[in-house]
Amino acid sequence: MPEQLRVGVIGAGRMGGFHVNAYRRLDCARVLAVADPDPAARARAVRGDAMAGYADWRALLEREGARLDAVSVVCPSEHHAEVALAAIDAGLHVLVEKPMATTLPDALRLRGAAREAGRKLMVGHIERFNPVVATVRMALRQGHIGTVLRAGAIRVGPSPQRIRDAGVAIDLATHDLDLMQHLLERQVVEVYADGGRYLHESQEDMLTCLARFAGDEDEVLGVLDVNWLTPEPRRELSLVGDRGMLRASYTDQEVALVTGAASEPRRLTVEQREPLLAELEAFARCVLDDRPEPVTGHDGVRALAAALAVRESASVRRPVTLLDIPAPVARLEAVA
Numbered sequence: 577m578p579e580q581l582r583v584g585v586i587g588a589g590r591m592g593g594f595h596v597n598a599y600r601r602l603d604c605a606r607v608l609a610v611a612d613p614d615p616a617a618r619a620r621a622v623r624g625d626a627m628a629g630y631a632d633w634r635a636l637l638e639r640e641g642a643r644l645d646a647v648s649v650v651c652p653s654e655h656h657a658e659v660a661l662a663a664i665d666a667g668l669h670v671l672v673e674k675p676m677a678t679t680l681p682d683a684l685r686l687r688g689a690a691r692e693a694g695r696k697l698m699v700g701h702i703e704r705f706n707p708v709v710a711t712v713r714m715a716l717r718q719g720h721i722g723t724v725l726r727a728g729a730i731r732v733g734p735s736p737q738r739i740r741d742a743g744v745a746i747d748l749a750t751h752d753l754d755l756m757q758h759l760l761e762r763q764v765v766e767v768y769a770d771g772g773r774y775l776h777e778s779q780e781d782m783l784t785c786l787a788r789f790a791g792d793e794d795e796v797l798g799v800l801d802v803n804w805l806t807p808e809p810r811r812e813l814s815l816v817g818d819r820g821m822l823r824a825s826y827t828d829q830e831v832a833l834v835t836g837a838a839s840e841p842r843r844l845t846v847e848q849r850e851p852l853l854a855e856l857e858a859f860a861r862c863v864l865d866d867r868p869e870p871v872t873g874h875d876g877v878r879a880l881a882a883a884l885a886v887r888e889s890a891s892v893r894r895p896v897t898l899l900d901i902p903a904p905v906a907r908l909e910a911v912a
Contacts, residue, residue, distance in 0.1 A: 581605040581860040584644050584668075586633045586659055587651035588612035588621040591673060595648045596621045598852050605860040608644060611636040612651075633659055641666040646696070646863055648856075649673060653742050657682035660697070664689050669696040671859045674754075675746050675883065676876035683880050684901075687873035691904055698859050698869040699876030701754045703811075705854040708824045711831045711846045712815070713759055720833055721817030727756050727789070727798040728816075733809030735776055743779030744771075745887035746880070748802040753787070753886070754871075754879035755813065756798050762789035764798075764882040766897050769889040774805060781805060785886050800886075874903045 581604060585595050588610050599605045610621045611633040618629040630636040633651070646669035649660045657677035660670045670690065676699045677683040690697035703709065716724065729752035736747075757763055764787050771783035782805055787798035811826035820835035829848055832841035858870045881898055889896040 579604070579864075581863055582643060582645045583607050583860075584609040584611070584636055584640055584647040585621065586611045586636065586647055586649050586663075587673075588614070588617040589650070592648075592650035593617070593621055594852055595650050595856065598850075598856050599648075600625075601853060602857055602860060604857065604864060609636050609640040634662070637662055637666045637668075641668060644668055646670065646859070648700075648859075650700075653746065654678050657686050660686055661689055664693050664695050664697070667693070667695070669863045671698045671700055671856070672876075673700040674702075674876065675742070675750055675880045676873065677880065678742065678746065680877070680881055680884060683873075683877045687877055687904065690873055696859075696863050696869055697873040698862065699871050699873060699879075700855060701751065701871050701875065701879065702851050702855050703751050703755055703826060704758065704871050705849075705851040705858065706826050706829065707846050707849045707851075707854075708813075708826055708829055708831050709755065709759070711844050712813070712822055712824055715822055715831070715833065715844060716759065716815070720820060720835070721815060721822055722819030723794070724760060724796050724815050724817045726814075726816040727760060727796055728800075728814040729756065729798070730801045730810050730812045732801060732803045732806035734807055735781060735804035743773070743776070743887065744781055744783050744802045744804055745769075745883045745890070748804075749783060749785065749800055749886050750879050750883040752800055752802070752813070753882040754875060756787070756789060757878060757882075758875070759815070760789050760791070760796050762791040762796060763878065763900075764788070764885070764898055765790040765795075766895055767882065767885045767889050768895040769800075769886045770893055771803075771890045776804060780887065780890065783886060783890055785889070787882070787886075874901075877901055 609628040611630040649672040769785035782803035785800040789796040813824045831844040885896045
């Protein structure tokens with residue numbers, strides 16, 4: 577591999593522009609090409625740099641694939657699977673923004689294609705790279721709050737007018753369902769959600785959900801509150817154990833430990849870092865150094881399955897049990 581990851585960015589809207597700008601700040605990566613049907617978006621992304629610009633992502637793969645190592649797929653969610661599958665077929669490693677697909681069959685197909693092709697497939701669950709997650713994970717492993725009994729997440733704010741192809745289940749709840757499974761080291765086995773569409777034109781914009789996370793010996797109850805109706809954005813996590821509580825703000829990058837009713841919360845040390853920059857650097861390094869993806873295709877499949885179950889539960893107003901989705905087995909090398 578070269579010293580720098582040679583990247584194409586497919587989708588140059590708001591998030592795609594963030595990807596291009598973040599890659600510019602990394603010594604281990606360089607953007608060579610950008611694709612977006614909007615000429616103004618392409619112009620903003622290229623911004624005078626020596627990048628090729630394409631209106632059609634297929635043309636980018638066809639003409640630039642031979643000199644690229646990887647692509648960031650940052651187009652609308654409904655196209656994630658199609659674009660990522662084509663990139664893998666072109667021999668490229670892929671970072672696909674969450675959700676990795678909008679249907680479970682497409683997500684499983686994408687996971688399988690990357691495995692069969694021997695390509696890296698990393699799913700862009702950006703909050704995994706928020707530094708509060710590492711701090712919370714360390715506090716849990718050190719037993720600061722004992723056995724976790726309850727997890728709570730709040731992810732609310734005003735409606736993002738740019739989003740038309742997904743509601744809060746996939747756009748917001750996916751973050752916290754992934755984070756809870758990651759931090760608790762347990763899978764979601766059942767959800768019970770309610771909510772609906774109130775102000776958004778076409779998608780659900782408010783959901784409240786109870787989720788059960790099952791482990792080898794015990795279960796944890798999760799509570800999620802997600803909406804596009806709250807004027808003031810909040811991105812928070814709380815974990816209650818039999819010896820205390822952890823409270824984290826993703827926005828402020830702060831974590832507090834509470835161990836007694838009369839005690840003052842103790843602020844834990846959080847190493848401040850920009851999550852997107854950390855995410856893209858981790859992707860570049862996993863390809864350049866041939867390391868496992870920090871957020872795998874299987875992680876993306878599990879988060880999507882849970883989010884789709886939340887949306888289904890809210891629509892039928894009944895609990896929904898998730899099917900077990902086993903991790904893919906290691907590839908067997910051909911015997912000479």
